[in-house]
Amino acid sequence: MKLDNGIKGAYPLRPFTRLSARRHRSGQTGMLDFFRRRPRNLKDDILSGLTVALALVPEAIAFAFVAGVSPIIGLYSAFFIGLLSAIFGGRPGMISGATGAMAVVVVGLVAIHGVEYLFPTVVLCGIIQIAAGIGRLGQFIRMVPHPVMLGFVNGLAIVIFMAQFGSFKTVNDAGSLINISGPALWIMLALVALTMAIIWLLPKLTRAVPSSLVAILVVSGLSIGVNKMVPTDWAAPNQSNVLLTVGDMLKTNTMAQAATKVEKELGENVTPAAITSAMTTAAAEEGGIKAGLPIPYFLDSQYDFLPPLNFATLWIILPFALTLAGVGLIESLMTLSLIDEITETRGRGNRECVGQGLANVVCGMFGGMGGCAMIGQSLINVNSGGRGRTSGITAAVCLLLFVLVLAPWIEMIPMAALVGVMFMVVIGTFEWASLRTFGKIPKSDILVMVVVAGYTVIMHDLATAVILGVIISALIFAWQHATHLGADIKTNKQGSKVYQLHGPLFFASVASFKELFDPREDPDDVIIDFYYTRVYDQSGLEAINGLAEKYRQLGKKLHLTHLSPECRKLLDKAGDMVEVNLSEDPQYHVATERLG
Template sequence: MLQFFRQRQRSIKGDTLSGLTVALALVPEAVAFAFVAGVEPIIALYSAFFLCLGAAVLGGRPGMISGATGAMAVVVIGLVEMHGVEYLFPTVILCGLLQIAVGSARLGVLIRIVPHPVMLGFVNGLAIVILLAQFGSFQTVSEAGELIPLSGPPLWIMLGLIGLTMLIIWGLPKLTRAVPSSLAAILTVSLVAAGINAGLGPDYVAEGQWNVVPTVGDMVATGKKDREATKARVTLEAEHEAKTAGRPSTELDPALVQAAVASALTAVEEDPESRSIAGGLPRPFFLEYANLPPVSWETLWIIFPFALTLAGVGLIESLMTLALIDEITETRGQSNRECLGQGAANVICGFFGGMGGCAMIGQSLINVNSGGRGRLSGIVAALALLSFVLILSPWIQMIPMAALVGVMFMVVIGTFEWASLKMFRRMPTADVLVMLLVAGYTVVMHDLASAVVLGVIVSALIFAWQHATHLNADIKINEHGSKIYQLHGPLFFASIASFKELFNPREDPDDVVIDFYYTRVYDQSGLEAINSLAEKYTALGKRLHLTHLSPECRTLLDRAGSLVEVNVSEDPQYHVATDRFTR
């Protein structure tokens, strides 16, 4: 799986260079998710730093990268819109505490039960989501304050630079592995783009764009222009509704809207800091914000649902990424430790005014592809990201988006499980349907966590349906005239109907034996079916013997008292199915 990310040995050089590569890719992702969540870009950048550093040091998967993610941003935006950004930080702290509780309860191992079709659907859906997310880099803001696609020379130049980036990433490893191909591609294309932006005049610049080749700084400014234009429209509409309340409906003058949007766009364009990602050292959130929520049960009642959702989404996405990196690197991460590490990182992140986050699949794959295998890669990425914010922001703002989009396109190619397309005819139909369901839900809803949960539920239901009719019995009469039913197959909630159809209490002899040597009772529904059958035989004055029950089943059945008789003298040994399989 994912042969693009071939096996590599861990090294300090590889971890350091791959960490630098990842740090460059973290910047635009963090900024983009900040606009999704409705917070300032610096908040997302701080989040990426704390999450990346905390998870790298404390987490259970060396080489995995964490930061601010879209899945968390989608949850955060509702909280920020309803209650304000001040409620965000205690929510993130509570989210971290819940994740620590999950790790302490050792529930992280549950990720191991995710079926392979779910993993295939998750990976393929993720690749498509990453691909679609890159098309946002092909947009700019028009004079009317609306996002419009690039066109003309800027579009063709950007496509050419994306192709150059992908060519370098593909071809450089064939010549040398001294430098990660992704890092070399970013640096090379950045130099080419700088020359193009300096050499071509403003006639080639797209509407609403500062450079012929859009840069990270352009992306930051585009996001700010889009947000300010939207805010201007919403403000005018709210004022208009307030003024016309109780009067005959009148339409808002489009000229006023256009003037307000133009004013907002001009303010962004004239602001020297509109393209900057610079910031100071992070400080505790209670020193930065004045209108903090009170420490009360009412506040807890508000933030707990959001914190619970953030914790669940973050852990599922992180543990799925862990399983993916495990498969790529052919190593084994520690899922429970990862829960603890993600939780601790979110607590620190919330304390210092971050928006929270989890493992980032795209950046983790970039790290692995660039040679990052140890914790040092994540530490270097975090420290480099902080240095970008504090010192090197003017240089980072000049990196062309074409280079970063090209890197992500190669991640898409390496992430998608192409072999799954050839497996359709060989895979069971149910597995194909599960894979397509998970992939489709991921693409349509952009919710990786819910897609995995849905896939596991559907897989479990399919398993239950398929095994519901697998229960049967070999029937014989022994030398004492007793009728023996030797069961084969699992006895659980879905198979109790088949279980009951096997027996005919009225026509059976007075002595009946059910042999559980080749089966096992899995749940309370199975036990209740046995009790119900025993009552029927008892009501007819007949004896029912249960032999070769597993010890836990016998313990539960003993509580039924006289309803069920277990003849221990005829059942000298009791075997558990798992014990038989491991001998």
């Protein structure tokens, strides 16, 4: 690959948009041509929002089970987070909701202290995020290097891909999740393939409606027919339908959770009969996803007590709130950067921090588990033509309507359709061009990409993966620039020896700096010219101070010239810590000295 400046081995600056632009110029379309730039359109936003809402239902339910809370809490969280972040956030077209990254943090709090402590934790998380936005910390997303971004995107695509295999599971009589097999598996795979084919081929015929929405509706219709016509003995264990639906997934997770609870309570005394009884009871009590309007958690009678508002409670919830805030902001800002890249527009990071914080405050007040931006659903939205805030608002409102009115219909949507949609998201998310750059880019960048992608896949922790990638990139940068410090040595007309430095002076290059000088062999007057270098930290100041002390002990003078204003400010702030002579005259005549 080449950039416009002809440098080989560099990354494409905008990998998604360059790919789409190249196909657009050649008149080609293909499976990967999802992210072509489109103008905002109210009809596309509304239809795209409806598509996203259908995909949000099983995600919100699944993440609620991960967090150890009721599915209704996950659905309400997705509604509040999605609505408020769409209205007040800094990235139109980006979808937010209850996410796995937040659920992983929440599960520890709920397990240790109970669900009652969850809601004030989410509120505090939102307050911290608002403070981060007001403090303009959102701009730090610019520090994420491109290799980290590529590793993040590729790792995320693999995580989304692997997560879909959970939709191919059912629960056996022992309460364990097992893979479906036989005719049920083959029929489901066939409908997954049909969903992907519709999403790929329909845009070649028309873009009047989102292909993802059409695929979900078509496959849902076929699924209803299959479940009515195919013999029930083809179904997986503990399932009445041959093709698993959203309702079946909810029932399966409820039964598996009930079996796990019994095993923990009875321990070694657990029996198959006890597990079967618990699963049967859970399945009978499972009421689906229908519920009433959300109410503030402190008015909800289902909670036994409310945590007291004191320092003891704050001490409990603060670590979890800080973690939630950090995870949520990192994932949201990374998603914002990705959507910026795809749509060739620019979101506002600081406003997104405030929007996410406000959404989490309200979500916590209404008994939600919190959330952040959802990359998979955001890509579905962009793929379906959603560009404005209307798409996110529509998705949130439709989700609430599903819970209040259309729950029975939503429970009939086959998991095959949603899996097919997510598989296409995976294909569009993975940056295939990055595979071709291997061998053409620095090995250090390859290392960063692999580490970030690997950590994302293994740990399912996107925020930590990004932080780890930034740290590795920073260490590599420091190591490489530590070797870039050198000096041109000459003698001026006055007989002074002049060291003209090149490269940065900071903690990593201090050793190289010290090796440049020979105080014993140097003449009585030595000048260090900083015209082509900069002093960046206290380690550099201490190195200068130590060198000056060596020359002073030998009765020799050391002068510093061409210091930048920033370097002089560092010396001024150092006060008595650093004592060196600063020469103002670049012609090295009589030196003007001052203490830094």
